[in-house]
Amino acid sequence: MYRSDLNHPKASLQKKLESLYSLNRHKKIDLSFRPPYLGLLEKLGNPHKNLPPVIHVAGTNGKGSTIAFMRSSLEHGGYKVHTYTSPHLIRFNERIVLVGAPIEDEALEALIDEALTLNDGHNLTFFEITTAIAFKAFSQNPADILLLEVGMGGRLDCTNVIENPLATIITAIGLDHQEHLGDTYAHIAAEKAGIMRPGVPCIIAPQTQEGIEGGVISTFENTATKIECPLIFCDEKRPLPGPLGLKGPHQKLNALTALTTLQTIERSFPLSPQAIEKGLQNTSWPARLQK
Secondary structure (H helix, E strand, C coil): CCHHHHCCCCHHHHHHHHHHHCCCCCCCCCCCCCHHHHHHHHHCCCHHHCCCCEEEEECCECHHHHHHHHHHHHHHCCCCEEEECCCCCCCHHHHEEECCEECCHHHHHHHHHHHHHHHCCCCCCHHHHHHHHHHHHHHHCCCCEEEEECCCCCCCCCCCCCCCCCEEEECECCCCCHHHHCCCHHHHHHHHHHHCCCCCCEEECCCCHHHHHCCHHHHHHHHHHHHCCCEEECCCCCCCCCCCCCCCCHHHHHHHHHHHHHHHCCCCCCCCHHHHHHHHHCCCCCCCCCC
16 A cells, blocks of 8 residues: 555545554564554454354455446345445545445544544554454444455455354455565465354366466365365356456456355355345446456
């Protein structure tokens, strides 16, 4: 993230975002559930324990697009959807979407003020405090489902305080954040697999040949076996309904992952074939291979 990402039309909100950005800025990233972060969640009333059903999404490539496909399909089916994604394109508000609309400036500013007051100067990172703010916003606004994107890795990411998600997803694995997650596909896959939960289905997106040869699939299978997590692998040969709203051949794999997930949770969130088709066709995720 860059300082230019903090530009905001509301001057007071930009100033507060810059104050969050400066938190712990020049220190080494500590991938763990640090006491200051857990303490802030507790002071905020543990909002992560008062959320609608959660689909937790980790992976290297395609997380945002997969969430966008799911969100569009669920909304076409009449469901109220929250999403948490990063980074944003134009304004920070895009990261926290409440029932289809980015969080309003006034609500965001009030939550920042509350979080900074309760934190009382403790050593938090930008992503820790913004994730706590997002959980608080989601807990205050009723919705049917929350689509939650991991920030980095999975096992020790601060979104991974969700104890019992409805489902988890791991998209395609690449060599990302190697200084923090490890320098092989298997090491990185193990970190991403940390969002798996016993008895909770985990949907595995189609993986690259390099990832498969690097041990991604076997790593997922070993982790799932240890904790008794059911794995669901996407069938790459499965046809998709109609043209997709997002362009590029890679988006077919993201749409397939979204479709497989929606059908996995269909008992809790039934969708008609028409809702899914319209959802996939009308998905919007700006600046992704866009004319």
